[in-house]
Amino acid sequence: MEVNDEVVIIGAGISGLATALALHKKGIKSVVMERSESLRNTTGSAIGIRQNGWRALHQLGVAEILRQTAIPIHRERIVSLADGKVEEIPMGGETRCLRRKDLIDTLYDALPPATVKFGCQLESIKLDPNTTKPVLRFIDGSSIFAKVVIGCDGVKSIVADFLNLKPTKMFPFCGVRGLSNYPNGHSFAHEFLRIRKHNKLVGRLPIDDHLVYWFCAQPYVPRDERNWEDPEEIRRSTLDLLSDYPKEIQEMIEITDAKTLSFSHLWYRAPWDLLMGTFCKGTVTVAGDAMHVMGPFLGQGGSAGLEDAVVLARNLAQMGSFHVETEKKVTVQGVEEAFNQYVKQRKMRVVRLSLQTYLTGMLLGASSRLKKFICIVLLVLLFRNPSGHIDYDCGSL
Ligand SMILES: Cc1cc2nc3c(=O)[nH]c(=O)nc-3n(C[C@H](O)[C@H](O)[C@H](O)COP(=O)(O)OP(=O)(O)OC[C@H]3O[C@@H](n4cnc5c(N)ncnc54)[C@H](O)[C@@H]3O)c2cc1C
Known part of the structure; x- marks a missing residue:
């Protein structure tokens, strides 16, 4: 069976590509296994990026390229057709709406050639009983031993199942x-x-x-x-x-x-499941929607995935030990600690983001006045500044 010394990332969505790029910028080689036959750059049309997301894109070195593709958004206008109320709120910080194609293509183009392998659908992941290394099995029947695995495989993540995370909800x-x-x-x-x-x-x-x-x-x-x-x-x-x-x-x-x-x-991963979940096991972890899929009510799922990429790569680079002769290669030593640190640094951020998103979504769908009231009270008590989440800074790579 092939042994893969590189970091293996599953999924070439926003999160998988951003993680590969963040690792590349820290000199850590990775390979991205994507089930589609080509880059998935036509789905989902566009994505709003607030200032927290721009900070992460800046760390990834692609913010300037992406700024050329979209105009800045200056304010929010909220219109209620039921009672004719109109509210205008200035947009705090940088906000732009990117075509997903621009975001995906820019991340992909910044990677070394052949980083992404297409047509590789992960079927299962298990620990080898002798070596305790993760064994990845793909649907074409091939298997590899991987030293380090990062699951960026979205809402129905096989890597999240391996970590025994509770199922996502609709x-x-x-x-x-x-x-x-x-x-x-x-x-x-x-x-x-x-x-x-x-x-x-x-x-x-x-x-x-x-x-x-x-x-x-x-x-x-x-x-x-x-x-x-x-x-x-x-x-x-x-x-x-x-x-x-x-x-x-x-x-x-x-x-x-x-x-x-x-x-x-x-889809969403319940905030209480995020709080209780274990997001890494040995040298396997998850990022992006695989970790914290959330509704689009705050428009933060994609940006949270970009933040994950920066925090994860920073910790791997700090804690992993490397061969410095050529390109750095992560060794098992230190990776577990790096992943523990990554999860520790991300957990409360994603719990709060997904709780605020959940309550905002529930408020939109609340059928009774009582449910509406409860959602409003919780939002006011827990999120005094409703835009506070965009002030988050994931830090430098
Ligand atoms: C309606 C809507 C609006 C949204 N608006 C915003 C917004 O304005 N701003 C924002 O920040 N976020 C927004 N989001 C959230 C954002 O789209 C997601 O958080 C983001 O796309 C998740 O990226 P990802 O890479 O983690 O997962 P995905 O995009 O799901 O990518 C996962 C990748 O893994 C691959 N894959 C899956 N399983 C396997 C496997 N077994 N083997 C190999 N490959 C596999 C898939 O093919 C895919 O390429 C919105 C979401 C929705 C639904």
Whole structure:
């Protein structure tokens, strides 16, 4: 069986690519095993990045490239269609909405060639009884001994199962997303617009002067027979749902590029499971959604994954011992301690982020006044400054 001396990362999403890049910047070689046959840079349309995420991107050395792709967002405008209330809040810190393709491609391009191996789907992970090294088995029947494994394999993570983490749960909500292009330019302000009516929420963020990202969060319908794989069905259903929304919202959905329309269930790892969970075992750990998938209500899941990458690589570089002759290689010695430190430094950050996200989501979906009241009280008591999470600084690499 092949023995892999490099750090093996499972999954080439935002988190896996950012982790590989952070390790590369610390001189630690890694290989990323991705189940898809090519880079997954067309899903999910766009992603909002607040100042905590920009700090992490700066550490990864890609912030300046990405700034060229998206305009800064200056304020939040929250409109309640039910009672006509409008609230305007200046955006604290740097906020931009990136096309996911730009983010994924930029992270990928910054990696040494051949770091990512495509078409490698992890099937299982076990500890070898003799060596206690992790053995990774892939669905093509191949297996490798890996010295160090980082699971960045998303919401249905096989590495998280190996760590015995509790299963992720589904919010009673789903999200539709898309990108709309205005060839002659849109006239929207550089703002994050949120329009709410009862338990429906539409968000709109300009990416540049022509391209706009939008999302719609709506209650999940059990035994729904609509075909959410069909972009035209997504468009029709969303237009029906938002028939009482302003005309410019309808028009935005009508002109959305069908290729960018997607529907997703919203998953989360319960904050109390995050608090109690054990996120590393020996030289195996998790990062990104595999560790802390959360709803999109604060738009922080991706940025939290970028922060993980910086903290993880910093700890590995500090604690691991290395061969310095050529490229540094992590040895087993120190890795366990590095992972313990990483989990310790990330735990309360992700518990608080996911608790605030959870309560915000529950408030949006609360059916009774009592539930709404409880969510509001907890949010006010626990998160006095609702934007406090963007002040977090993951530190230097
Ligand atoms: C509607 C919506 C809106 C969002 N908006 C925002 C936002 O505005 N801002 C923000 O910061 N975050 C946002 N998020 C969250 C963000 O999208 C995620 O947190 C982020 O994409 C997670 O990245 P990841 O790399 O951890 O996981 P993923 O993107 O899921 O990547 C996992 C990768 O692992 C691969 N993989 C999975 N299993 C295996 C296997 N067995 N073997 C090999 N490879 C495997 C997959 O193919 C994939 O490439 C939003 C999420 C949703 C659903």
